[in-house]
Amino acid sequence: MILGNAPAGIVLVVGGPGSGKGVLSKRLEQECGVVHLSSGDLLRDEVRRDTVLGRQVREIMERGELVSSAVIVTLMRRVMRSHPGKRVLLDGFPRSLQNAHDLVELCGTPQLALHLECDDTILMERILKRGNAGGRADDNIHTALRRLRTYHKYHNSTLEWLREQHVPVVNLDCSGDPESVWEQLCAIGRLMRPATRIDANSDTGMAVFPADSNNKR
Ligand code: ADP
Numbered sequence: 001m002i003l004g005n006a007p008a009g010i011v012l013v014v015g016g017p018g019s020g021k022g023v024l025s026k027r028l029e030q031e032c033g034v035v036h037l038s039s040g041d042l043l044r045d046e047v048r049r050d051t052v053l054g055r056q057v058r059e060i061m062e063r064g065e066l067v068s069s070a071v072i073v074t075l076m077r078r079v080m081r082s083h084p085g086k087r088v089l090l091d092g093f094p095r096s097l098q099n100a101h102d103l104v105e106l107c108g109t110p111q112l113a114l115h116l117e118c119d120d121t122i123l124m125e126r127i128l129k130r131g132n133a134g135g136r137a138d139d140n141i142h143t144a145l146r147r148l149r150t151y152h153k154y155h156n157s158t159l160e161w162l163r164e165q166h167v168p169v170v171n172l173d174c175s176g177d178p179e180s181v182w183e184q185l186c187a188i189g190r191l192m193r194p195a196t197r198i199d200a201n202s203d204t205g206m207a208v209f210p211a212d213s214n215n216k217r
Pocket residue numbers: 015016017018039040041043060061064065066067068069072091092093094095096099147
């Protein structure tokens with residue numbers, strides 16, 4: 001709902017490994033009722049179930065490289081079919097130009113991208129902390145470095161593609177905790193709410209009145 005009257009159909013969440021794409025997506029799923037689809041989760045599920053596809057991608061993921069776009073598209077198509085007509089939040093897809101072109105074929109141009117940004121050192125600290133806490137198999141120093149390198153290799157061309165497609169990109173500073181990222185999104189939401197007024201006489205000058213407030217002046 002952030003950038004217009006109609007809710008966006010396809011929203012992307014882009015950002016480096018450990019940037020909090022999953023956490024933000026889960027919160028949006030709870031608060032806005034969108035369907036959260038994570039390419040990484042879909043792949044890990046295949047690996048866990050030891051499917052043919054899972055066996056194909058396990059080593060690539062352990063190396064911190066990207067699996068082929070065809071594989072992701074197969075998984076995405078399958079899962080999207082079970083949510084017809086729903087608003088979808090794509091986490092981790094697209095992350096290469098090939099992915100981007102496949103995405104458009106699969107479901108059209110996205111309406112919005114949320115871009116989580118912070119320093120690599122913070123990303124690295126978070127990944128290693130999650131690894132120490134018994135997190136994912138790829139949360140070790142060796143794979144994490146490769147994931148960061150892979151991210152930087154493809155990220156700029158993905159952003160460039162979004163610009164070319166005129167997809168609005170909302171930059172969010174993800175160096176703080178999940179709540180601070182959420183606050184940034186809410187601030188944009190408040191800006192876009194048409195009838196919000198600022199009470200100039202309040203102590204802080206920051207009090208806001210909802211559109212349906214009786215307190216009209
Ligand atoms: P992160 O962003 O923290 O690396 P993800 O869960 O998004 O974690 O992805 C985990 C791994 O799954 C990636 O390192 C990559 O090997 C694979 N992967 C996920 N999404 C894609 C994608 N869109 N294209 C290719 N490979 C992907």
